[in-house]
Amino acid sequence: METHPKRSHARILLSSVFGPYAQDDEFGSRSINPMELYHNQVTRAQGSFSLRMFHRSWGIMMIQENVSAPCSVLDFPTRKAFARELTTNHYDIVGISAIIVNVGKVREMCRMVRELSPDSVIVVGGHVAAIPGVETMIDADHIVRGEGISWMRQYLGEEEHAPIKHPMIVSGLETRIMGMRLPNRKGGTAATIIPSVGCPMGCNFCTTSAFFGGKGKFVNFYETGDELFEVMCRIEAELKVHSFFVMDENFLLHRTRAMRLLELMKEAGKSWELSVFASANAIRKYTMLELVELGVSWVWMGLESPKAGYSKLQGNDVRQLTHELREHGIRVQGSTIVGLEHHTPDNIVEEIESAIAHQTDFHQFMLYTPVPGTPLYQEMSEQGRLLPDIDFADVHGQYKFNFLHAAISREDSKRFLDWAFWRDFEKNGPSLYRMCGTMLKGWQRYKDYPDPRVRERFEREVKKLSSAYNAALWVMEKEFKKINRSVSERIHKLRREVEKEFPVIARLTAASLGPILLWSTRREENRLAKGRTYEPPTFVERRNWVSAT
Numbered sequence: 001m002e003t004h005p006k007r008s009h010a011r012i013l014l015s016s017v018f019g020p021y022a023q024d025d026e027f028g029s030r031s032i033n034p035m036e037l038y039h040n041q042v043t044r045a046q047g048s049f050s051l052r053m054f055h056r057s058w059g060i061m062m063i064q065e066n067v068s069a070p071c072s073v074l075d076f077p078t079r080k081a082f083a084r085e086l087t088t089n090h091y092d093i094v095g096i097s098a099i100i101v102n103v104g105k106v107r108e109m110c111r112m113v114r115e116l117s118p119d120s121v122i123v124v125g126g127h128v129a130a131i132p133g134v135e136t137m138i139d140a141d142h143i144v145r146g147e148g149i150s151w152m153r154q155y156l157g158e159e160e161h162a163p164i165k166h167p168m169i170v171s172g173l174e175t176r177i178m179g180m181r182l183p184n185r186k187g188g189t190a191a192t193i194i195p196s197v198g199c200p201m202g203c204n205f206c207t208t209s210a211f212f213g214g215k216g217k218f219v220n221f222y223e224t225g226d227e228l229f230e231v232m233c234r235i236e237a238e239l240k241v242h243s244f245f246v247m248d249e250n251f252l253l254h255r256t257r258a259m260r261l262l263e264l265m266k267e268a269g270k271s272w273e274l275s276v277f278a279s280a281n282a283i284r285k286y287t288m289l290e291l292v293e294l295g296v297s298w299v300w301m302g303l304e305s306p307k308a309g310y311s312k313l314q315g316n317d318v319r320q321l322t323h324e325l326r327e328h329g330i331r332v333q334g335s336t337i338v339g340l341e342h343h344t345p346d347n348i349v350e351e352i353e354s355a356i357a358h359q360t361d362f363h364q365f366m367l368y369t370p371v372p373g374t375p376l377y378q379e380m381s382e383q384g385r386l387l388p389d390i391d392f393a394d395v396h397g398q399y400k401f402n403f404l405h406a407a408i409s410r411e412d413s414k415r416f417l418d419w420a421f422w423r424d425f426e427k428n429g430p431s432l433y434r435m436c437g438t439m440l441k442g443w444q445r446y447k448d449y450p451d452p453r454v455r456e457r458f459e460r461e462v463k464k465l466s467s468a469y470n471a472a473l474w475v476m477e478k479e480f481k482k483i484n485r486s487v488s489e490r491i492h493k494l495r496r497e498v499e500k501e502f503p504v505i506a507r508l509t510a511a512s513l514g515p516i517l518l519w520s521t522r523r524e525e526n527r528l529a530k531g532r533t534y535e536p537p538t539f540v541e542r543r544n545w546v547s548a549t
C-alpha cells in the first residue's frame with residue numbers, strides 16, 4: 001500500500017461532519033435525525049421524558065490514539081470551525097469520518113479542503129465508504145472501507161499490528177431529561193470501551209457486520225479477557241468510573257473472553273457495571289447469575305419478529321428472556337424492525353403490539369432498510385426494488401422506506417413506524433419509569449447477595465432510585481394521567497414500593513425535588529412544542545502535537 005511521503009511526520013486532522021444537525025438543510029441534516037442516540041431512535045416519542053445526550057465520534061478518537069503522527073480531532077464542527085482549523089494549522093492529511101446519511105456533508109468538506117488547504121491529502125472513512133460509486137460523488141484521494149486504525153498506520157508507515165491503545169472516552173455528554181441537565185461529575189457517566197468492530201452473525205440487513213467483513217468476520221481489538229481487563233482498569237483509574245458502555249456489536253457472543261473478564265473482576269473485587277449489545281442466543285449462553293456477576297446491567301437486544309427466522313433468535317423465547325433479565329435487575333433495550341418482508345397492513349399492528357408486549361425498558365424501532373454495502377441492498381438492487389431518487393440523507397430507517405415493499409407503501413411505512421414509538425410510550429410509559437421498576441427488582445433480589453461486588457453495584461443504583469428517580473416517578477405519575485391512567489396508576493404503585501423500601505429519603509425527595517422537576521418538565525414540554533432542539537458542542541483535541549513551523 002502507498003505511504004504518505006512524510007510518514008509519521010505528516011500532520012493529520014481527523015474531523016466528523018459539520019452541524020448543526022437537528023435541522024433540515026441542503027447538506028443532509030434532518031430535524032428528525034439529531035446527533036442524539038435516544039432522542040433519534042429510541043425515546044423520540046417520549047416528549048420531555050425523552051433521554052437526551054450526545055456521543056463523541058469514537059472512530060476518529062481511536063485512530064488518533066493509535067498513530068504517532070501529530071494529530072488533531074475536530075468533533076462536531078460548524079462549517080466555520082472546520083474552515084478555521086484548515087486555515088490556522090497546516091495539515092498534510094485531512095481525514096473525514098462519516099456515515100451514509102452524511103455523504104452531502106463529506107462532499108462539501110472535500111470541496112472546502114481543496115479550496116482552503118489545497119496541499120492536503122483527503123482521506124474519507126467510516127460507513128459512507130460503502131456507498132457504491134462514492135468516489136464519483138466526493139473529491140477524495142483515498143476512500144477507506146472497513147477498519148481505519150490499521151489503514152492509517154500503514155499509510156503512515158507505522159506498525160499495522162501494534163497493540164491497540166484505548167482512548168479515554170466518556171460515553172455520553174450533556175445528558176438531559178425532564179428539562180434538567182444532569183451534572184457533569186467526573187465518574188458520573190459511563191466510559192465507552194470498544195473491544196471489537198463488526199459482528200460474525202452477518203444478518204442480511206446489518207451494516208456494521210457487512211462493513212467489517214460480513215458473516216463469520218469481525219475485527220477484535222482485544223482478544224482476551226486479560227487484555228480487556230487491563231484496559232478497563234486503566235480507564236477506571238483515569239476517568240474514575242465503575243460503569244462501562246461496551247461498544248461491541250455482540251459482546252456476549254465471545255464467551256471465553258467474557259468469562260475470563262469475570263474471573264479477573266472477581267479476583268480484583270471489581271464492582272463494575274456493563275452496558276452491552278448482545279443477541280438473544282448469545283445471552284442464553286449465560287446463566288442469569290453469570291450475567292449479574294459480570295455486572296451486566298443493560299442489554300441492547302434485537303427482538304426482530306420470530307417469523308423472520310434470523311439465526312440469532314432461533315430457539316429462544318425472547319419475551320420470556322426479556323422478563324427474566326428485568327427480574328434480575330438488568331435493563332433491556334429492545335430493538336424491533338418495522339416493515340420486514342412478511343409484514344402487511346393487516347399483520348403489522350399485531351406484530352408491533354407483540355413487540356411492545358415484551359415491556360422492555362427502552363425500545364428502538366427501525367424500518368427494514370437496505371443500506372448500501374449489505375447483502376440486503378445487493379438483493380434489492382438485483383430485484384430492481386430500490387426506489388429511485390431517494391436522497392442518502394433519508395436512508396437511515398427512521399423516516400420512510402427506500403425500497404419497494406411487497407405490501408406496505410412508502411408513506412405508510414412512516415405512519416407505522418411513528419405509531420410504534422407512540423404506542424410503546426402510551427402502553428408502557430416513560431422509559432425512565434420502566435428502568436426504575438427494573439432497578440427496584442434488582443435491588444430486592446440482590447441486596448443480600450453473598451458477593452459484595454454485586455451488592456455494591458445494586459446499592460449504587462438504588463441510591464439514585466431512592467432519591468432523584470423517586471421524585472421523577474412522582475412527576476411521571478402526575479403527568480401520565482393525561483396520556484394513560486392505568487400507566488399512571490402503575491407508576492403510583494411503583495413509587496409506593498420504593499417509598500416502602502426507603503421511607504424517609506424517598507418521601508423527602510419526592511416532596512422537595514418533585515415540584516421543581518414538575519416545573520422543569522412542563523417548561524421543557526413548552527420549549528419542545530416551540531421547536532427547541534439541542535446540538536453537541538465542538539471539540540478540538542490534539543495529540544503528539546507540535547505547532548507547524
Ligand code: B12
Pocket residue numbers: 014016021033034035036037038040041054055056057058059060062063094095096097098099100101102123124125126127128130144146147148149151152194197206207208247249371396397398
Ligand atoms: C455512536 C453511534 C452514533 C452516535 C453518533 C456519534 C457521532 N459523533 O457521530 C449517534 C447516537 C448520535 C448516532 C446517530 C446516528 N447514527 Co449511529 N451509530 C453509532 C454506533 C452505535 C457506534 C459508532 C462507533 O463509534 N463505532 C465504533 C468505531 C470504532 O467504529 P467506526 O465509527 O465505524 O470507525 C471505524 C471505521 O469505520 C473507520 N473509520 C471511521 N471514521 C474514519 C475516518 C477515517 C479518515 C478513516 C481512515 C477511517 C475511519 O475506522 C474506525 C476504526 O476501525 C454505530 C454502530 C456501530 N457499532 O458502529 C451506529 C451507526 C454508525 N449509526 C448509524 C446510523 C444510521 C445513525 C443515524 C442515522 C440514526 C438512525 N436514524 O439510525 C444517526 C445519524 C446522526 C447524524 N445526524 O449524523 C448506522 C450507520 C449506517 C451506515 N451504513 O451509514 C450505524 C452503523 C448503526 C447501524 N448498525 O445501523 N450514531
Ligand code: SF4
Pocket residue numbers: 199200201202203206207208209249250279302312
Ligand atoms: S446480530 Fe446484530 S450486530 Fe450481529 S449481524 Fe445481526 S444485526 Fe448485526
